[in-house]
Amino acid sequence: MKLQFVGANHQVTGSAHYVEACGKRFLVDYGMEQGNMSYESQGLPCAESEIDFVLLTHAHVDHSGMLPYLCAKGFSGPIYTTDATADLCSIMLRDCAHIQLQEAEWKARKKKRGADITEGFEPLYTMADADNAIRLLVSCHYDVMVDICEGIRVRFTDVGHLLGSASIEVFLSENGVYKTICFSGDIGNKDQPLIKDPAYTKRADYVLMESTYGDRYHEKSEINPIEDLAKIIQETLDGGGNVVIPSFAVGRTQEILYFIKQIKERELVKYHDFPVYVDSPLAVDATEIFQKNFYTCFDEEALEMVRRGENPLTFPGLNLAITAEESKAINSDEEPKVIISASGMCEAGRVRHHLKHNLWRPECTILFVGYQAMGTLGRAIVEGADEVKLFGEPISVRAAIMSLPGLSGHADRDGLIEWLDKFEEKPKCVFMVHGDDMSAESLAEYVNKEMKIPAYVPYSGTVFNLATGEFEYEAIPEKRKKKIFIVSDAFARLVAAGQRLMAVINKNKDHANKDLAKFTNQINSLCDKWDPDNFYIEEPSGKKSKKSKKKS
Numbered sequence: 001m002k003l004q005f006v007g008a009n010h011q012v013t014g015s016a017h018y019v020e021a022c023g024k025r026f027l028v029d030y031g032m033e034q035g036n037m038s039y040e041s042q043g044l045p046c047a048e049s050e051i052d053f054v055l056l057t058h059a060h061v062d063h064s065g066m067l068p069y070l071c072a073k074g075f076s077g078p079i080y081t082t083d084a085t086a087d088l089c090s091i092m093l094r095d096c097a098h099i100q101l102q103e104a105e106w107k108a109r110k111k112k113r114g115a116d117i118t119e120g121f122e123p124l125y126t127m128a129d130a131d132n133a134i135r136l137l138v139s140c141h142y143d144v145m146v147d148i149c150e151g152i153r154v155r156f157t158d159v160g161h162l163l164g165s166a167s168i169e170v171f172l173s174e175n176g177v178y179k180t181i182c183f184s185g186d187i188g189n190k191d192q193p194l195i196k197d198p199a200y201t202k203r204a205d206y207v208l209m210e211s212t213y214g215d216r217y218h219e220k221s222e223i224n225p226i227e228d229l230a231k232i233i234q235e236t237l238d239g240g241g242n243v244v245i246p247s248f249a250v251g252r253t254q255e256i257l258y259f260i261k262q263i264k265e266r267e268l269v270k271y272h273d274f275p276v277y278v279d280s281p282l283a284v285d286a287t288e289i290f291q292k293n294f295y296t297c298f299d300e301e302a303l304e305m306v307r308r309g310e311n312p313l314t315f316p317g318l319n320l321a322i323t324a325e326e327s328k329a330i331n332s333d334e335e336p337k338v339i340i341s342a343s344g345m346c347e348a349g350r351v352r353h354h355l356k357h358n359l360w361r362p363e364c365t366i367l368f369v370g371y372q373a374m375g376t377l378g379r380a381i382v383e384g385a386d387e388v389k390l391f392g393e394p395i396s397v398r399a400a401i402m403s404l405p406g407l408s409g410h411a412d413r414d415g416l417i418e419w420l421d422k423f424e425e426k427p428k429c430v431f432m433v434h435g436d437d438m439s440a441e442s443l444a445e446y447v448n449k450e451m452k453i454p455a456y457v458p459y460s461g462t463v464f465n466l467a468t469g470e471f472e473y474e475a476i477p478e479k480r481k482k483k484i485f486i487v488s489d490a491f492a493r494l495v496a497a498g499q500r501l502m503a504v505i506n507k508n509k510d511h512a513n514k515d516l517a518k519f520t521n522q523i524n525s526l527c528d529k530w531d532p533d534n535f536y537i538e539e540p541s542g543k544k545s546k547k548s549k550k551k552s
């Protein structure tokens, strides 16, 4: 009976956990790694074809994106997940295969033109592999005990992160030893539009939990995204411009539609018949899946709308663009409108065409509604770029660039602690996954010290014996042994934050802002506190020494 950590260890993406019990080998999630990874994954401890089954927490690519690859390598067992996740995977895995294919073709073209690229000309997997994975999906209901095989039962609980998202309890019994493990999946944020709040788990011997926001809090002040969105739409339409919303196709797009439905119902914008376009085939398909799963996944407020005979995701003036021609037609007339399109970080997809047509127009607004990762076009625009390149053409940024705060699918530190605190019996130990070094370790420290539950942040390759409750092998990456690298990760984050800060400060240059003066003082006192001349430094020998304070 053992648990091996495979992916999303000390990082956010690439979720994958391996369990051996009752003569079976199985995975909980098999997600794709995205962006630059700080640590290497040690990979699966056995051949893909030897995996008997997979349990899937939710449809996001960082949890499901490698399932087609598993099939390509010979896996042919069932993939157990919730009804809505199975529905979403049937479109998202195909979309993922499509992206792999496009990227491989793009690399091959660039290589032809003389670019220095040596690999990546073959897609990671094909559409046929994605279809194979989709055929293996087994839909399960929430809160129902599912017998997988002799000695293994599982139960899915709605964890309120995305339509269909679940935490999974795994009940193992082998040779008279009984153990329960709870895999949290991604834990949802309370009061998200449309979907329910996270439901809690009462008991487990071991808990594997996500820690994305383990060291951060969401802003708790009065945020009203519906009113903020209404104001932005009103002002932009008044000026004769379009509101372009780059949005993730699955989840966030449906939330925005739900907000606009309420804006129209409550007549918060004076032209309540303003046109809204959803221009993303994936978003259109996902919206249909949301509508199919109203009853199992929606919260009371959205269900109340359904009971009144209203569809929470449609309203007068909504247009769904499916074909390329329909997409092109959106910018062919001058009528002010709202355009929701993917991808959410503007790296690919039809939103790039809408940016090309609208970014240079001062009367338009580009409204960001999700996280923009470092290095993406979305991030460059949010950070105040004056000009960006789209389809090889320089485009000036003259539109208003805005962000809608208060939307997050992840629980913050308080939410994560609350989720763990709801266990009626303290788990024997907790493993933090799906969080970078600082988030995961900060949360583990709290759980250890304040909640008095042993908490670990394992690295990929670590093996834990579930029967004895002891580590069989603790993996420690080379670079972690040299502590300097931990600092370098933190340092990269700090530099990125600093660059962003500079953009904000420059934007405020000609405006009176008393907060900035206060902020300057706070920054100065932080600089005093952190000046290396004023604090302890770690010497290579591990000895601590205090540097003498410089006299000025």
Ligand SMILES: [Zn+2]
Pocket (backbone or CB within 6 Å): 058, 060, 161, 162, 186
């Ligand atoms: Zn997720």
Ligand SMILES: [Zn+2]
Pocket (backbone or CB within 6 Å): 012, 015, 060, 062, 063, 186, 434
């Ligand atoms: Zn995730």
